[in-house]
Amino acid sequence: MHPAESTQTFAGLGRAGALSGVLVFLVFVSACDPAVEAPSDSRQPIAERRDLNATPEHDANRVTNRGNGSQGAAASTAVRVERARIVAFGDSLTAGLGVPPAQTYPAHLQRRLDQAGYHIQVINAGVSGETSAGGLRRVDWVLKSDPDLVILELGGNDGLRGIDPKETRGNLEQIIKRFQAEEVPVILAGMKLPPNYGEQFTSRFAAIYPDLAQSYRLPLMPFFLEDVALQDELTQADGIHPTGDGYRVIVENLFPVLEPLLKKIPHAAS
Helix, strand or coil, X not given: CCHHHHHHCCCCCHHHHHHHHHHHHHHHHCCCCCCCCCCHHHHCCHHHCCCCCCCHHHHCCCEECCCCHHHHHHHCCCCEECCEEEEEEECHHHHCCCCCHHHCHHHHHHHHHHHCCECEEEEEEECCCCCHHHHHHCHHHHHCCCCCEEEEECCHHHHHCCCCHHHHHHHHHHHHHHHHHCCCCEEEECCCCCXXXXXXXXXXXXXXXXXXHHXXXXXXXXXXXXXXXXXXXXXXXXXXXXXXXXXXXHHHHXXXXXXXXXXXXXXXXX
């Protein structure tokens, strides 16, 4: 499916009717190839990568001995000295397709946390074109960073490809369970589908996120692109992808959901 074909599906829907549809299409614009893999440089353990605003002084201030679930007894003997970590785990919305690295939502979140006085490193683990199945395959890779919290933004590409919402829900559920087994808190970012996918399909898809949030007691950001979609000043020339300013709005909407969890992360406060 090409972007031109996807754009045509929104024709005639009107601005209000197109809102939820155009938003989710953002995830898919960069995902014409369903077999997209993480770039080779992103395959290194993300624990070894640094956020755009990190400094040696920042990374030398965390001491933790939290183990990894079933491997905790062995892992707990290793002591790290660095900041707490949040992993932004998702698709092109997280990767920041079309904007410089410093303008992605994880980069904006890093600056927002720094300004608020938190001692946290934000790691961008977004891959354009990612599906929930691809995300499930990457969980072990994400866990290598020993995250203190994960922001999970996946599933939009599944819906636009017509994947059964039951399968999408199952993949997201397995991702959540894997993180929870390692005692890693998860924030879930919700997505929506365009109305031309049919009321039954779109309703089943939309129900995935609040249902999982309730079942697994997760903080939920109901719609990741709230207040950004179809706002000319907040989207790129394609009218779909957020600009740097758009990602800043996303972070401001995310922060009230995120901040209560930050107080529970050891060494997160300055």
